[in-house]
Amino acid sequence: MIMESKNRRGIFMREIKKTEPLHSQVYHIVKEMIMEGKYQPGERLVETKVAENLGVSRGTVREAFRMLTKDDLLAQKENSLFVYDPExxxxxxxxxxxxxxxxxxxxxxxxxxxxxxxxxxxxxxxxxxxxxxxxxxxxxxxxxxxxxxxxxxxxxxxxxxxxxxxxxxxxxxxxxxxxxxxxxxxxxxxxxxxxxxxxxxxxxxxxxxxxxxxxxxxxxxxxxxxxxxxxxxxxxxxx
CATH class of the missing domain: 1.20.120.530 (GntR ligand-binding domain-like)
Structure with a gap:
């Protein structure tokens, strides 16, 4: 069962279940946070910080970010990723x-x-x-x-x-x-x-x-x- 915990940002996040693919869980967790406005439009997301908050590897987060980029919910500018900020x-x-x-x-x-x-x-x-x-x-x-x-x-x-x-x-x-x-x-x-x-x-x-x-x-x-x-x-x- 995915539980909720409060991270350093003061945001309640779902915890990882070890019984499901980690990159898929991270994808859904970060997507939910984007959709609910917990990550603001134009906010930069950093692999290391998200990985630390969720207790997973940077590679797992990187794969989740790749999926979110494919959804156009994350946009790459130079070497950084930012939450979609529609014009x-x-x-x-x-x-x-x-x-x-x-x-x-x-x-x-x-x-x-x-x-x-x-x-x-x-x-x-x-x-x-x-x-x-x-x-x-x-x-x-x-x-x-x-x-x-x-x-x-x-x-x-x-x-x-x-x-x-x-x-x-x-x-x-x-x-x-x-x-x-x-x-x-x-x-x-x-x-x-x-x-x-x-x-x-x-x-x-x-x-x-x-x-x-x-x-x-x-x-x-x-x-x-x-x-x-x-x-x-x-x-x-x-x-």
């Missing part, structure tokens, strides 16, 4: 890809979705409304991801699902690192989810595609506003 154009590019992929997934899901998947979506929306009332931003983010994952799998298109998973980590990273202070936007996005759900339940591919495209475009505007606020430039725009 405005990166976010625009990711959301443009996401809009095309998820609009298609909604269209296909309207034709192929199973009854139990519709039930799952309805339950996600119910739980999202409860989380909104608290509000619980972390739970809303998790439920949001489950909603989009369910629709992608309901498309039953293996190639689309693979492409969806390629950008999924970056989308979640952007949500966690850029949209974490935008809790006021969740009410609108949950309403969008409800409209998408009804289109899927009606088995209307064109409507489901239209609603999903509008939803992703709205999400892009939220990301844009959050990024501009961080940059201190309310007049700038992603495009």
């Amino acid at each position: 405005a154009q990166d976010i625009l590019d990711i959301y443009e890809c996401r809009k095309s992929l998820e609009s298609l997934s909604a269209k296909l899901a309207a034709q192929n979705i199973a009854a139990e998947q519709l039930d799952q979506l309805e339950q996600i929306i119910t739980e999202s409304k409860k989380a909104l009332a608290l509000p619980d931003t972390q739970e809303l983010t998790s439920l949001n991801q489950k909603f989009h994952d369910t629709i992608a799998f309901a498309s039953r298109n293996k190639q689309l699902i693979q492409l969806f998973e390629v950008i999924n980590a970056k989308v979640l990273y952007i949500r966690n690192c850029i949209l974490k202070e935008r809790s006021e936007s969740f009410a609108v996005l949950v309403n969008d989810h409800e409209e998408i759900f009804h289109a899927l339940k009606e088995r209307d591919p064109a409507k489901a595609q239209e609603k999903m495209e509008a939803h992703i475009q709205r999400s892009l505007k939220v990301a844009n506003a959050a990024l501009n606020k961080q940059m201190g430039d309310p007049e700038s725009s992603l495009g």
Whole structure:
């Protein structure tokens, strides 16, 4: 069982299980810390420090870092590795890809979705409304991801699902690192989810595609506003 301990940075980290490949565990642990913002965008990661914190070899960490670099969650500059720090154009590019992929997934899901998947979506929306009332931003983010994952799998298109998973980590990273202070936007996005759900339940591919495209475009505007606020430039725009 992976336990938690507090390291020198004052961060609770999962401890290594000796029963699983170490480089895979380190990969998932560091990825989780990046996704949760425990390592900040642009922060330099040093093999020796991570290895010392986790009690593993530098070679193990190096292999995990290689996997994270392949995911584009770490970027190499000269001889150092830094946590992915997306620029405005990166976010625009990711959301443009996401809009095309998820609009298609909604269209296909309207034709192929199973009854139990519709039930799952309805339950996600119910739980999202409860989380909104608290509000619980972390739970809303998790439920949001489950909603989009369910629709992608309901498309039953293996190639689309693979492409969806390629950008999924970056989308979640952007949500966690850029949209974490935008809790006021969740009410609108949950309403969008409800409209998408009804289109899927009606088995209307064109409507489901239209609603999903509008939803992703709205999400892009939220990301844009959050990024501009961080940059201190309310007049700038992603495009």
